[in-house]
Amino acid sequence: MDDTWDCLTLSSACQNAIKDLKFSKMTPVQAACIPLFLQNKDVAAEAVTGSGKTLAFLIPIIDRLQKREETWKKHEIGAIILTPTRELAIQIEEVLQTFLKYLPHFNSLIFIGGTSVQADVEKFYKNGGHIIVATPGRLEDILNRKNSLINMANCVKSLEVFVMDEADRLLEIGFEATLNTILSYLPKQRRTGLFSATQTNEVENLIRAGMRNPVRISVKEKQKAANVIQKIPSTLTIHYMICDHDEKLDQLVQFLRDHKNQKVMIFFSTCVSVDYFSAALAQILKKHSISAIHGKMRKKRNKIFSEFRKKNKGFHWVLQYDPPSSSSAFVHRSGRTARIGNTGNCIVFLAPSEDAYVQFIAMNQKVPMHKYPKAVIEASVLPKLKLISQKDRAVFEKSMRAFVSFVQFYAKHECSMIFRLKDLDFGCLATGFGLLKIPHMPELKKKQITNFTPVDIDVNSIPYREKSREKLRQQKIFDGIVDEKKKYKPKVVAWSKNKNKKESKKKRKENKKLGQKRKIDEMSAEDFADLKNLDDDYRLLKKQKKGKISNEEFDKQFTGSVEEM
Structure with a gap:
């Protein structure tokens, strides 16, 4: 595979931005994904963290938005890039700006926490935003909100490209329902890119729900010594x-x-x-x-x-x-x-x-x-x-x-x-x-604590270093609002409430067991075998650690279990 930028037909704006970023050649994930994206394919890519995925989706986004015959209107959103964290969104936006400085007719906006949703809507109404970089929760809030200034849901009807970066992290931190809501607002006729470091069942479900016949790409790195x-x-x-x-x-x-x-x-x-x-x-x-x-x-x-x-x-x-x-x-x-x-x-x-x-x-x-x-x-x-x-x-x-x-x-x-x-x-x-x-x-509770020596002082007498805060604390103690002696003691709860809490906890435990059983029942034979192999490997580790089997026996059994997987 040719990994030089010359093998791609890119606009002058992209070429200049790549020079500014000082990337002499493509990384494996860029060489695999960019040509497919440029050919209007949906791409589901699995690649290690830090492999250069950002350019793998930014270049196709810029290319696709530039090629549209109609001029983009101020409030038309052409691309959305979704990331799990604000910090990643900021990093992507910075790289994006390197491209947009050569494309003054395009605008971008970043939708993340730290400001009010209304402030983001007002900024979009005033400046527009053809490319949006966002975190899931904030984007969902903006799309759901009925705003007098502008209907954001209408602004995504012309969307060309939707990218989910670090999709495994998006799902891991509980954004599955949010992603489904966002997808419901987006047009079906769009290009979609999904990038993740790990392939999980949840990512696989998202691929099936949000993509149309995607080309799957897995870019792995080999450890030279052990292959x-x-x-x-x-x-x-x-x-x-x-x-x-x-x-x-x-x-x-x-x-x-x-x-x-x-x-x-x-x-x-x-x-x-x-x-x-x-x-x-x-x-x-x-x-x-x-x-x-x-x-x-x-x-x-x-x-x-x-x-x-x-x-x-x-x-x-x-x-x-x-x-x-x-x-x-x-x-x-x-x-x-x-x-x-x-x-x-x-x-x-x-x-x-x-x-x-x-x-x-x-x-x-x-x-x-x-x-x-x-x-x-x-x-x-x-x-x-x-x-x-x-x-x-x-x-x-x-x-x-x-x-x-x-x-x-x-x-x-x-x-x-x-x-x-x-x-x-x-x-x-x-x-x-x-x-x-x-x-x-x-x-x-009922634990025998060793290896700790408490300091022989009255912790209630420790003051705040900030004088105004200490003055307020002393005033509250004087007024009887705060009792420092009770502050670090366990709360005594009524027996009836404890009983209800125990019953509720018991019910949750039963529901959890049922859920786990249902998951096992729904597992494929292959998934169940993988789970069992992992459990067997851990038991083997415990035996080796306790000296019940030799290192040679461990290596023999462990190698066999890996080969079976």
């Missing part, structure tokens, strides 16, 4: 570090000190953990520039992300402080570095009881991982973290909420066969979070 197909770029190396929960923060801080001139992205399990650890790191690493961003932020989120992107180009390292709840999210997060031929590295921190995750990812996602050595820590930062909490109530409260949210995250982890709550050392975890005391929570 194994993998789902990450060949320029990306994924590491894992085995360390106890009370060592993680020290290892993270030391890593950041050792890589202070490099751009690093750190993923935590919950929004509250992002708030807490970013506040803590900002005080521990005062010479570092630290930005925090998560899904519950509104206006600040877009601004912070834009500022972060301006600092340097590309991420040198991605650190996954906690293993994400799904294996596909692990691949997507890792792929934030090593994009379009650039080298990159990722580290995931694992506790000793979680080491089977390495083999799980290797089997489930075909992603090899390499052990990363722990750094020698001369002085722990945990005592300093406790002092920070003692001086600022805001940090203390964040630490408590972060701990609770992590335990809840752990309890609901998709890979529950590895991340088991009963294996979690709560005392060691609390120490690693720099807690002054352990909060009351149902998961800790």
Whole structure:
């Protein structure tokens, strides 16, 4: 396959934009998808994260919109690009602007959270938008809204191209119903492109529902040494570090000190953990520039992300402080570095009881991982973290909420066969979070907590560092609005309510079992066999770990099971 741009008949605008972007030749996914898109085919492409998918759909969009004989009206939407996150939408819009600066008669708009829906509609009414880059929830709101200014549903009737980028992530984070609503507004006579890093049953259902006889493309990369197909770029190396929960923060801080001139992205399990650890790191690493961003932020989120992107180009390292709840999210997060031929590295921190995750990812996602050595820590930062909490109530409260949210995250982890709550050392975890005391929570009921020493202070006396906030707190205590002594005690619920709650929980559990049974009944024989093989592989891993079988016996049985799959 010819991977030079000369093999395509592109407009001067596209040629100039490609020169500006400094892409000398096409990536495999671009070489496979662009010619088909230009031939008016629907395309369903599976390619590793960071393989250059953006140009694979932007160039055909520009080409198709330029070729229409009728002049595009101000409020006619010719193309929609749907992405799972605001950050990805912003990145796509930036690349799109490189093309549109050579096409002044075309307009684009970005529809994402952070502003009101009405503000987006007004912006569209004033400026128009032939190409829309949007997140699903915002686009659904705009299409559903009956607006006095303009009927947005009418504006998509001339749509030429609809693209779903990172479709597996769109479905994974619960946008299936939203996508169906959006598709109901779009004309049937359109070209559709679906791009994903992983192929799931949900993606397959979306292909059948939203595309007409698509050409399926699967662009894989081979690991040269073992000739194994993998789902990450060949320029990306994924590491894992085995360390106890009370060592993680020290290892993270030391890593950041050792890589202070490099751009690093750190993923935590919950929004509250992002708030807490970013506040803590900002005080521990005062010479570092630290930005925090998560899904519950509104206006600040877009601004912070834009500022972060301006600092340097590309991420040198991605650190996954906690293993994400799904294996596909692990691949997507890792792929934030090593994009379009650039080298990159990722580290995931694992506790000793979680080491089977390495083999799980290797089997489930075909992603090899390499052990990363722990750094020698001369002085722990945990005592300093406790002092920070003692001086600022805001940090203390964040630490408590972060701990609770992590335990809840752990309890609901998709890979529950590895991340088991009963294996979690709560005392060691609390120490690693720099807690002054352990909060009351149902998961800790009747648990014997070891490896934790509470600080001998009255936590109710800890003030807010912000004087105005502390003054308000003291006033509320004086007025009897807040009783600090009761703030961290479990709530006593009436017996009748507890009974109703238990009955409701029991019913939900029964419904869940029925749903799981129905899913198994609806499974194809092939799907059921895959599920069984995965379960067998995990049991084999457990036997090897406990010394019940030798390494040679494990290799023999495991290789046999993989060949059968």
